[in-house]
Amino acid sequence: MSINLKKGGSINLNKEMTRLNKVLIGLGWEQTGRSVDLDASVFILGANGRLLAEEYFVFYNNLKSPDRAVEHMGDNRTGSAEDDDEIILANLESITPNAQELAICVSIHDAVNRGHNFGLLKDAYIRVVDVESKKEITRYDLDASHFIENAVVFAKVRKSGNEWYFHAASQGSMTELQGLVDMFL
Incomplete structure (x- = not known):
């Protein structure tokens, strides 16, 4: 049974499983008329809350972290996949010891020029799945607060x-992907 989280909620991933090593982070969404392209990204951060190095920013143009512990499985531009539209895999035991946090982000490609925002989507979610058991540990359904x-x-x-x-x-903003990069550099 998955735990549904509300904004600001948290769980200890290790206590949900006997041993948690590899997780799948799945992002999904449905279009509501206009074609909106979401892009998933992960920033691997140190104790100071900043990116360890540029190579630790995993996204559609850098699919793997240098330690190979975090891997983006590729860009989906339409949200038309049956289940998760974009997937990021993370091996928590293999992440460089300097890593203290993974910031999991989503931005809309070329949003300002196209007049796109999250309000154009429905059923957007993020979920965490144990890769070995295929058990969904938690799911976070987005609400209209990011419209x-x-x-x-x-x-x-x-x-x-x-x-x-x-x-x-x-934590939402109107800064597109570059604003997220600026936040964690």
Whole structure:
């Protein structure tokens, strides 16, 4: 059984499973008329909350982190996949020891020029799945609070000691992908 989170909610990922090693982060959405292209990205951050190095920004133009622990499975421009439209895989045990947090983000490609925002979508979600058991650990359904925004830090996976915690951040902005990059550089 999956845990549905509200904005600001968190869970200890390790306590949900006997052993959690690899997770799938799935993002999905449905179009409501105009074709909106969402782009998933992960920023691997150090203790200071900043990107470890440019190579630790995983997105459609950099599909793997240098330690190969985080991998983006490719860009879906239409939201037309049957299940998850974009997938990011993370091996929590293989992430460089300097990593303290993964910021999981979604932005809308060329949103300002196209007049796009999250309000043009329906059934947008993020979910975390244990790859080995295929058990959905948590799902965060987005609400209408981001209807005018085009970039969101959907969630953060934070390390505390040897355990990882999922936090549904839902921090929105109208800064597109570049604004997210600026936030974590």
